[in-house]
Amino acid sequence: MRLKELLFGRPLRTDEERVEQVGIATAIPVLGLDALGSASYGPEAAMTALLALGMLASHYIGWITGAILLVLFPVFLSYLQTIPAYPQGGGSFTVARENLGPFAGLLAASALSVDYILNAAVAISAGVGALVSAVPFLLPYTLPLCLAILILLTVINLRGVRSAGVLLLVPAYAFVGSLLITVVLGIIRVVEAHGHPVPIVAPPRISPSVQTASAWLLMRAFASGCAALTGVEAVSNAVPVFRKPKVTLARRTLTILIIILSILLAGIAFLARAYHVSATAPGQPGYESLLSQLVGAVAGRGIFYYIALGSVLFVLALSANTSFAGFPRVCRLLALDEYLPAEFAHRGSRLVYSCGILVLALFAGLLLLAFRGITDRLIPLFAIGAFGAFTLSQLGMVFHWRRSREPGARRSMILNGLGAFITGATLLVLTIAKFSEGAWLVLALLPPLLFLFSRIRRYHTNVEREIEEQGPLDTSNLSDPIVVVPLKRLDRVGRKALRLALSMASDIHVVQIMAEDMNIDDLKSRWHELVENPVQNLHRRPPVLTVLPSAYRNFFGPLIGYLKELCRKNPDRHIAVIIPELVERRWYHFLFRHRATLLKTLLILRGGPPIVIISAPWYVAKAAKREAFAG
């Protein structure tokens, strides 16, 4: 128990939940980390898609970034509308379900869950990518490093929301600060050098172009770069987290985030072009991330370089945290609507949805393993889910405003409609550009997910209808159960079971299975003396003994046959099987004493309605000495 507390902290009472209401300064790292962090992997992904262009890549990055910013702006305006409309938090699931019906909601939730899982994997591997750029000898350890960070994040998130928040503050501001300084410093150098700056640390030589730019290549680069836009929805999902005036603060936070993101994206594109920096092949020796090259070129490899790259590493890895915040909440909403088992809605001892966190960690870990921890192979799968959810959410908002009678609803509807159109169009581009690279997988995942969710829901509804019963308790036909006690010998363990049987029923059947290996004596010879006689002295019906041979040395078979026969003869009565069980209160108990456990499992699964299973534990001395429930 102590190890558990050390790792996960002490349990929290439900009333200890203080909504950590935050202001803008805290909200930017907590809610903006994913959006800001994607500024570092978006441009990199776009330029990696242009690898085949060699030197030419840096000429096109400006155009691609421009296109990305053109998508960003209406998305931003659109979410500005969502915030006041859903001050209780307008996640895509909620907005889509309320305005477009349950199917649209489920679709948004499925897309989002896929996206959150991908985001966790992409963010961690991008962080590790930054690390191995700075410390190249770590390159062979990419995958173990990714998994270590995943485990760390899982533990931190199981500890609770607050410990995650504390972790984010410093790296988030160090990241924004150092990247802004790099951009400003770089622009100054470029201006001073009349557009031809000399890099302090020269970026790796770029291989000559093997291909010319085609519309298809640029479209794919744009699609990859769109990963930079994920995370923008976080603020509108989390309006209740803000201090009052919630809506105002949320809108201001979103505005500041978008401004910073735009500056970073534009600045990186400008500097990449001015310094002729291009992407290097990921996962290959000599790999160096775009940001590492840029910061090195602008500011050299001094302390500033390590602070900047260190903060990139942290922010990227921690932006996986957005998934840890979002995924369990989506699962919870699904569980509350019975699309998932109730466990997903149950908050663990630290007030977080532990079940969702663990499922996320499992899937993200599998992804990292499958792709061996290299971001670039994961990116094709990424952003489809996010843009799907964006589009559904915006579309939901359009319908929301159509029904609204608020002043300005028309203007809001147009803005959200524009957002829906642009995100929808981007989604289309994404899907086409990346279909063959793996986007089909995301699309192929959606139908089975939808099917699974609705099957679980239907199952829940069926079971609930089945077990529903109103009205007073039926107290007719309360006959006492027939008790069956399988006995090996008449030791203390068996005697306890037999006494228990005598204390709860009058109709008792004792069964002894004679299997060759058990090395036991037939109870028959002394039954009268040992059992029948003392019970008859109480003027009660004595237990009936049946000795069964076991031709196949199998203990369970003959017992089940016996019970089946008993059920058939007494169709209206419960058959209570008392299982004498020797217990050591140790973890290895089930390793050694599994016969009783097996029997109980078998009876539960194969027994059927008339069978009731009673465990009569007998504790070996050391265990018994400890008080009951001593822990």
Add this chain to the structure above:
Amino acid sequence: MRLKELLFGRPLRTDEERVEQVGIATAIPVLGLDALGSASYGPEAAMTALLALGMLASHYIGWITGAILLVLFPVFLSYLQTIPAYPQGGGSFTVARENLGPFAGLLAASALSVDYILNAAVAISAGVGALVSAVPFLLPYTLPLCLAILILLTVINLRGVRSAGVLLLVPAYAFVGSLLITVVLGIIRVVEAHGHPVPIVAPPRISPSVQTASAWLLMRAFASGCAALTGVEAVSNAVPVFRKPKVTLARRTLTILIIILSILLAGIAFLARAYHVSATAPGQPGYESLLSQLVGAVAGRGIFYYIALGSVLFVLALSANTSFAGFPRVCRLLALDEYLPAEFAHRGSRLVYSCGILVLALFAGLLLLAFRGITDRLIPLFAIGAFGAFTLSQLGMVFHWRRSREPGARRSMILNGLGAFITGATLLVLTIAKFSEGAWLVLALLPPLLFLFSRIRRYHTNVEREIEEQGPLDTSNLSDPIVVVPLKRLDRVGRKALRLALSMASDIHVVQIMAEDMNIDDLKSRWHELVENPVQNLHRRPPVLTVLPSAYRNFFGPLIGYLKELCRKNPDRHIAVIIPELVERRWYHFLFRHRATLLKTLLILRGGPPIVIISAPWYVAKAAKREAFAG
């Protein structure tokens, strides 16, 4: 069920056990496989130890084989004595325990179990070594091939003794036949060529000597070659398997085996020297086993080569079967004396000791994995256990004859004493020569094994003393139990549990835990109407309802606190906790419905003597429709 029968055959009744009484012709493959098979890996192991001598190695192999034969002869005579003395089967454990006391018996059993595990691994990897010699492109698949054969042997042995026996006949005689032919043919060729035969297929060129022969090197080669002597004890262990006259047939079988083994060992040494054949580095490209080189040199690579090498492969791999026959029987004897859990003495549905077979397969598999399937690395660990058991067994026989008054007992004592001395001396040489190569591991394993066995024994004795009770059943103070029913809501599942409670006791406590996520209504408001009233109408005491809040959203904590309090207030009564449980009769039942399973486990392990656990399963419609025990 059908897959299981296909793999393992139909269950066998206990009375279907016919001791497969065999004659000499069948006994040679069944009992002699290990001894004969070791003729192929013993010389190879000795020559591998001489690798550093290059060309010189083949000059020394004659001397080393001579020394091995010098050990073999007294061991043979000694076992000839053991057979008539223990016609019921004189395994080392039995002989040592009966004559030298339980500790010596345990020591022999431990040494033997270690040896059996090593033998299974060595034999399989030697077989695969033969295969990859013949088919070199399989070399990279050494480990998977080893594991596949291990799994095959496990399945065959789980099927039962008879199927294993059938498998052995053909390859055993093909092996003996083709090796004898090779030896004879080779000798003819050598004589014809006046001592300088020309190999038909030239063996690989031998690297020049990097070292000169030292006593130490030769001693190590001898120690490695002693692996050829393992398996000799099999006949004397298994006298009951023979037809009458058992003892005569057994002695004759042993004699024939030893003659064949001696001819093979001597012949191989002679040919290796005449053809200048030496070992090649195992696990390296260009590796070719000694026998493959010899057969190729003598007879070329025609059909005969493939028959010979094929039979070597089969015999080696199947000589692992000796372990599968021996190890489970040693475990059984240990379990009968309570040194191991009773499961090891339980015969499975096919009349074999499945538990021991599985444990053997597990450990042999781990060894193969750890050594990546290369025999040579396993050989240093090998034979120490066997010679330890040999020595103890012979020593036991010495004491046996000392107490015997039979005529000739003195002569037998001397023969066994000689055997004990020689095997003991060989054991010493083995230990010294191979200590640094891994023999220390075998020796280091023995004390913990002995400790484990005696701890298990002591534990069993303690528990048995504790649960032992004579005399008639105590029927005093048979007060009916207090029944506690934890209820979530009053649905059909809960109602079944409540009716069960009413049918078996009068003192019923219902507990409702209010945990935030459970989305449930307080039962209090309608308790009177739904439950109290109908029960009072029967003139019975109605169940008492307690609603407990759960500050930590934990369901188990408050319930256990409540039970603890109840135990404290009613120290003399049983508390029966009825757990309402929704059951689907599917394998995934425990995946979804684990809350009830968890609660039962928790109550068993932490509950203590007064607590009794009752499962009241309620079956969802589809499951309930199927009849009870429908399977």
